[in-house]
Amino acid sequence: MSKLQSPRGTQDLMPEDMAGHRHVMDTAKSCAGVFGFEEMATPIFEFTDVFARPLGESSDVVTKETYSFTDRGGEGLTLRPEGTAGVVRALISAGLTQTLPQKFYYQGPMFRYERPQKGRMRQFHQVGVELLGPTSPLADAEVIALGAMMLDRLGVLASCALHLNSLGDGESRSAYRTALVEFLSDVKTELSEDSQRRLETNPLRILDSKDENDRQLIADAPKLGEYLNAASSDHFNRVAEQLDAAGIAYIHDAKLVRGLDYYCHTAFEFITTDLGAQGTVLGGGRYDGLAETLGGPNVAGVGWAAGVERLALLSGQAPRLDPPLVLIALSPSNGADSNTDGADGGMSIDATLFALANTIRNHGQRVEMPFSGNLGKQLKRADKLGARYVGILGADEAARGVIVLRDMQDGSQTDIALDQAAEHFSTLFQS
RNA sequence: GCGGGUGUAGCUCAGUUGGUUAGAGCGCCAGAUUGUGGCUUUGGAGGUCGCCGGUUCAAAUCCGGUCACUCGCCCCA
Known part of the structure; x- marks a missing residue:
């Protein structure tokens, strides 16, 4: 319409939009506080390596979706595509690995070069929490409970389903990955074009393919759950037990996987049917290997991030100024x-x-x-x-x-x- | 990156088989009411029909390109 428009996939947050964002952020922050998570912030850009290593050198987010540039000093920098890597980097930088656990809440813009859709922007905003240190399943449950509380306060929990799965530890996952690739290689030519590519780059992703034919092939594939070792399935069962105790309903979704490499054990997403294809409103999981991948000590962690735009779309009217x-x-x-x-x-x-x-x-x-x-x-x-x-x-x-x-x-x-x-x-x- | 749909006033949208001054509702401004809002009523402003090119005597309308938005795929919050 006008020649003066904001770049593709970005938007101005005029007061009525900002009110929605503010409401989501304020609600998230206050829920986080109840659980003892304090707000922090990391830079909007980091050295490119901070994202490239933990997220996976071959992941789409890193290979095709980052805004990367070289600054005037010759440093390779990247606008953050997500929050967790930066938070863990900050934890290590500040030497806080000596005083665990640490609980953080954060909020701010993220950047991904993608084709815009409703609820999917190139500059979008997330709120997130990270619980660093504990390996206990209690930590996973606490973080999920916090997410559920926030969604409830925003009035969107009722229209969301919590999908829960375990990716297992590294040992379990690589055993399963091998078995899956072996199985699918036999039927490779029958797979969709996308899935044939995923067989090389990210085989677990084939599990949640939307292609009907793929789905039928997958039905006979080995199940991730059968490859979990004792420690992994025990971890998962205990998370489930905590959620049951807290009265948080979930669906054990064996096909739920995560796009970023750093996840292990617990993976979860709150999914709504009210947003078309962009149904995931909050997603996260455990990432015990991330700190080490970044070159720090071995620190376990679990957390999630939620899309502010998506939540604002769902949560309806947000408070404005009081009448004057x-x-x-x-x-x-x-x-x-x-x-x-x-x-x-x-x-x-x-x-x-x-x-x-x-x-x-x-x-x-x-x-x-x-x-x-x-x-x-x-x-x-x-x-x-x-x-x-x-x-x-x-x-x-x-x-x-x-x-x-x-x-x-x-x-x-x-x-x-x-x-x-x-x-x-x-x-x-x-x- | 791939496929479909849509771009007309600030907003939501009409616009016939191409035809001369492009419309409505809402909103905005002003008057009726110069010390009294809402309701009513009268009038007014506001559009190079997304942009560029082509076909034609004539294009909002047909064709091509381009940009943006949108739905799905991909990916993901």
């Missing part, structure tokens, strides 16, 4: 019947009103002062702002030392003594 008190000044130029600059030595009407507004604002109440217009126009403005009460001050009232308080609902007006106006107006909004 509107103060209207009438000066000669807009209809008053005498001058305003304090012939009796007092303050002008504008100044009186401005001082009053400041006092009430200091009490935390929103006050709006229309900048111009006659009384009718200013009242119209007040109505549009959603004001319940309006204060009107003209030369008449100033001379009598009062201000008119108008109730916009029933149209009634009363005089309030000017020297008691601040207190009176403030109490109007305390209910």
